Structure formats: C-alpha cells, structure tokens
Amino acid sequence: MTAWAQDLRAIAPEIALAAMGSLIVLLDAFAPSTRRWFATLSLAAIAASLYLLLRAPLGATFAGRLDTSELTRAVGLFLGATAAIAILVAKPYLARTGEEKGEFYALLLWGHLGVSLMTRGLDLLTVFIGLETLSLCFYVLAAFFRGIEASSEAGLKYFLTGALGSAFTVYGIVFLFGKSGSVKISSLAQPGLAGDPLVILALLLLLVGFGFKMSLAPFHGWAPDVYQGMPTPAVAYLSVAPKGASLLVLYRVLTAVFQEGMPDRFRAGVAALAILSMTLGNVVALAQRDVKRLLAYSGIAHMGYVTIALAVFGADSLAAVIVYFFAYLVSNAGAFAAVAALYRDETKPHPIGLLAGEGRRSPFPAAVFALCLFSLAGIPATAGFIGKFFVFKAAIERGLYALAVIGVLNSLISIGYYLKVVYLMYMRETVEPEGPAPMAIADRLALSLCAAGILVLGIFPAALWDLARRAAQTLPFTSP
C-alpha cells in the first residue's frame, strides 16, 4: 500500500465525522423534514468512525504525525461512547426544548473530531488544531439557546477563558519548538532537554493550558457557569471527553520529555494541583444549590483525583487514568443524562430542591441518577470505585502516601453533597406539582447504558484493566 493510502485509512475516522457533520448542516438547510433522523445519522457516524479507527492499521501516519495504536483505540472507544450517550440524550432533549436543529449535531460531531485529533496527534500542531476545533464548536454549543441570557453568558465566558487557555498552550508549544527544533512530540526526547528551565516553563504553560480544558483548579472558574447555561447533552460530552483527551496529551508530552522519570519538583507541582483541585472542588460543591453547578464542582474534584495519577507517572498509572475516565464517563455522562430527564424546564436554572420526591415519581431516572452519584462518590461495586482503586493503588505503589490519604479524605467530603441529592430524591416529598416530561426511548437507552456500564465495570473490571494496560504500554515509559 502506498503511503497515501495508508494516510487515508488512518484519517478515515475523522473524515467520516467531518462528512456527516457537513451533510447534516446541508440537510438542515435544504431538507428540514429529515431533522428527526439527525440523531440516528450522528450515531451512525460515531459508529462508523469507531469502526474505521479499530480497523485502521497500527502505526504512525502522515510522516509520523498521526498515531494509530492500542492507546488511540482504547481512547477512541472512550470518546465514541461519550459522544453516543450525548447524542442519545440530545435527541429527546432538543425535541422538548423545540430546538431540534442540525447545527447541534454537526457541532457535536466536529467537536468530537477535534477531540479525536487531540488524542491521536503526534506533533504539537496537530494536537493544537484538534484542541481549537473542539473549542470553537463548543463555544457555539455553549451559547446554543440564543434566547436565554445564561446560555449567551456561558458562550462568552467559555470563549474568553478558553482563548486564554489556548494562548497558554500556544506559548508552551512555541517554547518547546524553540528548544527542540521540531513540533513533533517524539523529538522532545533529547538528552538534556528535561533539565532545561525553558522546557520546564513550557511544560508548565501546557499544564495551565490543558488544565483550563480539564477544569483543573485553579483554572476551573469557567466550568460552573458554562455547565449551567449550556444544553445538558453538550455538557455530558464536554465534561468528560475533552478532559480525558487533555490529560492524555499531557501524558504524551511529559513521557517524551521526562525519559528518566518525572523530576521531584515537577511532581510536587502536579501534586499540588491535584490537591487543590480535589479539595476546592469538593468543598465548594457542598455549598451548591444548582445541580449542574454541583456536578461542575464535582468534576473539578474528579480531575484532582485523576491528576494524582499524572503525578505518579508511569505505564500503570496511565492505565489507571484510562480506567478512571471510562468510569467517569458512565457515571458523569449518566448523571447529566439523568439531569436532562429529570428537569422539566430547560430555560430556567436547575435547583436541586426541585428533585425532591422524584425517587417515587420518576423511579427510573432517579434510580440511575442515584447510582451515578454513588459511583462518583466511589462506593464499591460501582465503576467509580474501580477508577479510584487503580489511581490510589498507583499512588501507593509510588510511595505518594500523603496524596492517597488526602484523596480518600476528599472522597469523604464528597459524600456530603452526593448524598444530599440522593436524600432529596428519596427522603423528601415532592415540591414541584408537575413531574418531568415523559421519557423518550433514547433517554431510557442512554440511562440504561450508563447504569449497566457502572455496574459491569464495577463488578467485572478485569477486562477493562487489561485493555487499559495494553493501551498504556504504547507510550515509551522507561521507568517501571
């Protein structure tokens, strides 16, 4: 096969996404009657893209710029599943809000393309283009409800902070380019580079830039406001997939630079971010009255937990990150799916008080929501516990006991607000006279998939762990 054909096969997953997004926009303009098929078409595109990704031959293409490996396959599975759940939630959600427009699906697919490129990029420019594609699509999605002030506010806030974050990222890339003479990540693996202060500065800039995307404290400020104003299905995607992709990019770059293992001072900095993010996220979440803001702060805390694994640094801890994100996907996307199903009026805020009594009035979404919250809290026999199990195991293996202890104490704090929501749903009488709108099949499907995912990963995690370990070995870790 010629190199050209190789390249084409490697990029085919992204082409499928781009083509379907464009098709949907055209159909929306010229054949509005096809709108009710958009969700199905998008799901088909996600499935096709995943299929093409799994079928693409392993190895680097585009002259070493695009990666196809066990790692990108595992991550592709994670991203595809997130997108599929977001689309399933989106269909009935958009129908309820009367905004069933093609651009939602198109933007989601293009954004998904960007995330996919981020995780597959082997040079920093590809990664950055992916990052910007993602960001542009989601700036628009954040402001999707044009008539609602909160949504416009979300769009603007996300745009401004996102642009700042991108600036940090570009700065970091520029310094790395200046020092290594190439934008390729592999060329960062030069002797002596790891000790260079400018390189360390560049890495810190990247940490800040991608920290913005991960909503890692102290770069988290945008998340609660954006989640609040953004359509819930888009939040289900934004709160999971780009965060995983960002952490993976950081892992790729750091692995290349730190051939001899992560220097202790750098590790201390990463650990400080982890501690700050966990503690701030959990403590502030305790005070939240809006369910989307509460989940935003919960997400900030979770990025803190998973950053512990970045501080640990090594093949097993990257595997722990992968497992963690699969667990976070089913729990967090499931939680947002339940929020979409449990609230009646999308144009208003989502106070948790309105959930009172839903345990009996809407037993199915409430039960799944409770399961998701227990999973986020890390109760055993759920996926969330498995994620934390591997992260804390990695920390203890590396001897980072303090981080592990702070991590579990934070889990204890988090129980305070997760249980508050459970308590409202099951131990209070209803306050809202009208219940949520009847559930569509797509809603039920999304919730069932997440619930099944939480229990299956929680009870039989061996297969996922093995997949993650094989994936993690793709990166050239020298330390054990």
Added chain:
Amino acid sequence: MSELFADHLLSLVVFVPAAGAALLLFFPESQAKAAKMFALAVSVVEFALSVPLWTRFGVAASGFQFSERMAWIPSLGISYSVGIDGISLVLILLTTLLTPVSLLFSVTHVEKSVRAFSIAFLMLETGMIGSLAALDLALFYVFWEVMLVPMYFIIGIWGGARRIYAAMKFFLFTMAGSLLMFLAILYLAVRHRASTGAWSFLLADLTRLDLPSSTQALLFFAFALAFAIKVPVFPLHTWLPDAHTEAPTAGSIILAGVLLKLGVYGYLRFALPLFPDAAARYAPWVGVLGVIGVIYGAMVAYAQKDMKRLVAYSSVSHLGLVVVGIGAFTATALSGAILQMINHGLSTGALFLLVGVLYERRHTREISAYGGIAGVVPVTTALFVIATLSSIGLPGLNGFVGEFLILVGTWTSPHRWWSVAAATGVILSAVYMLSLVQRIFWNPLTHEENRAIPEIRKSELLAASVLVVLMIWIGVRPNDVLSRLGPSVEAVRQSVTQKRIQAGGGRGQAPSLRYEGRPRASAEVTR
C-alpha cells in the same frame, strides 16, 4: 447435582438474597403484598440454605471450610475467595436468622415503597454474609462498603422523625472509618508485590508479610478505626444511638443484631492476624476502651427517656463487654465474646422487635407514656421479660453463658481488674433493664389510652418466639455453639502468637507473654 450444590453452597448463601433483590426489580410497584411475601420467602429459603452450613461444618477441623476461589482481577491477584470458620459460621447463621425475623415483623408494619424496602433488605443481607465469608481483602472491602448503601436508605426512608440526620451520620461515620482501611489494604498488597513479586489480596498471603513494627502500628490503626467505629467502641459510638433510634424496627434489629458484630469480626479476622505485634501492643487500650464502654453505656442507658434509645445505649454497654473479651485474648474470653455477640443479637433483636410492637400501637417511644400495661398485653410482657432477662444474663438463658465466659476468661488474663470493672456493668445492666420493664409494664396504669393497646399479632409473635427459643436453647446447650467456635478461636490465637514467635519476638517490643493468658484454665471452660 448435589456435589455442585455442596461445592458452591457458601456462594449460594452469599448471593441468593442479591438474586432475590434483582428479581424484585421486575415486580410491579403496585404489588406491594407480593413483594413483601417474595422477600420473606427468599429470606426463609436463604435460612434453609444456611442450615447445611451448620450441619455439614466439620466441628473438629480448624481452618476454613466450604472454601471457594475464583480469579476476579487476575493481573492484580484479586480473587473471589470465600470460606468460613466457626466464627463466621455462627455469625452467618445469626444473619440468615435475623433477616427473616425482621422481614416477618415488617410484613404488617412497612407500607411505604415496600418493594424498595425489600430490595434494600436483601442487598444488605448479601453484603453482611459476603463480609463474613470473604477471605480476600479487596472482596471483603467491597462487601463491607456495599452494606452501607441499603442501610442508609432503610434508615433514611423508613425511619423516624430525625431519620435523615441519623442516616447521614451513619453513612459518614462508617465511611470515614473504612476509607483509611482501604488505603491500608492497598498498601499491604503493594508490599506483598514488592517482597514476593506477585500481586495478592488474599488474607492468607498478606498475613505472611513481615512488616516493621512502626508500619504495623499505622496500618493497625487504619483497620482498627474502621472496625471500632462499626462496633462501636467508646468514644466513636455517637452515631449509634441516632441510627438505632431513628431506624425502622427491622433496621434496628439488623443493625444491632449483625452490623455491629461485623466490627468485632473484622478485628478478629483481619486486624489481629495481619498486625499481631501492633495488636498485642495496643490490646490493653482495646480492653480499657471496652471497660469504659461497658460502664458509660450502662449509665447513659439508665438516663434515657426514650425506650429505643435506652436499648441502643445498652448495645454500647454490651458490645463494650465483648470488646473486653477480645482485649483479654484468652481462649475462654474470646469464645465468650463471640458467643456474646450471638446472644446480644438475639436479645437486643428481640428487645427492638418488642419495642417496635409497642411503638406501632401507641406511636410513641417515650417510656413515660406507658406503665401498667402488663395486664393489657400479657403475651408481649412475657416476651419482653424473657428478652430482658436474657440481656441481663440470667442463668439458664443465653446471656449468662457469654458474660460468664468473658468475665472468667478476662480474670485469667493479666488484666484482672477489667473483669472486676466489667462485672459492675453487668449489674448496672440489670438496673436499667429492670427499671425499664417496671416503668413500661408494671407501675400504675396512668394513661387511659393504654387500656386499649391491642395484643401482639401472630406474625410478630412468631418472629419473637423464634428468638426466645434460641435464647433458651443456647442457655441450656451452649456447647452446640461453643464446640464450633473452639478450634477457630484457637486458630486465631495461634495465628497471632505463632507469627510473633516465628519472628523471634525481636520485631516488636511488646511484651509477648501478655498474650498467652493461661491456656490451662481456659481450655477447661471452652470444652
């Protein structure tokens, strides 16, 4: 077929309730009666399944029986590994007995979301039995935490006026204890991997680790904290009165009957053999906290105006006595402590049940709202008196045997004065319990509405009678239980002392003699 049954009997006992709970999901919400009856039937079948564990149990053999092992996360050496010795056996039977008793009581008294209640109860049963059977620390931790969620709902949905506060407190306290234990378990596994090159979470493998004594002390604290909160040992007991008082009757029965015992069980099964040096060094503290619990619990119980709270504080006192027995560590005291856990499960279970019977009729737990009702409800009175006598250790009933063994066993240990101090608690328990009986059933009948209290129902009577029969049975034939405990208790003692001897005693500075007690005297009593 029968071989398959025999090989997987223990797993069957662990998972039948969970399977029942899963089936209940398919019951329509409106079929409340059917859901209740189905849950009750499952728990009765479960009890029937656990009986062969008792009859087929090799009495003379030490070590674990009905063992099963299956890989779970092979690359980390985590396995589904279960097995029981005499200690877990009697506690499993207590669980499978108290669950149908609680559900039988609830048949007439739980009206709200019956299906969810039944599911929670059966999931709880799987969690409890799983914790008692697990021999892999990761598996144990999963079952241990899984118990929390259904209990949280049982207290929070079907509980009394302050149920939400109580449920939250219960969850946070218990979780706080177990999270550090979780890290300690991970640390042990990592150490095992570092020293042998292979991952394992099996108790048998991890006990072979050679840990320096400072590390042992830290890990021991992490484990002991989790178990002490569960028991609860003074001063970690504050969640218990709230949880017991606010839980629905069935929840209180299980909470007092089984959940608290898991703390003691965990200490015996895991903390002692894993960290023998640390356990030996801190055993005096354990005993002293037990003694404080005995006396403090009794005194606070006497001051209560709410009868359920009184019984709750009596649990603090009784569990304190069990902890004294564990701290003394002679074979007699250990056997007595384990027997006393069973006794406490039966007598306090019965007391909570009968308090529930009164509450369901008068809708108040204030002791002063009663008085002089012995003539109105003679059967309830008789049952209550028997349960009280069992609880305060009247010879001929079960409570006496357990208390006596603990006190004698502690007397033969180096800590004689514990025995003396704990004995005062036994006297105090007679004071508060008899005064409770006096104030509820005798005294003049001052409240007119009490004349019309209906007598105990058949289903409630059946539930209570089962417990009373067992109280008498153990009171008369304690050896049926003790004979099954003997070898296992000896094995626990051996696992601790031998490991300390093998290590040459050089690792810890703890006085190793203290732990041996006086085997001669103890052997006679346990016979």
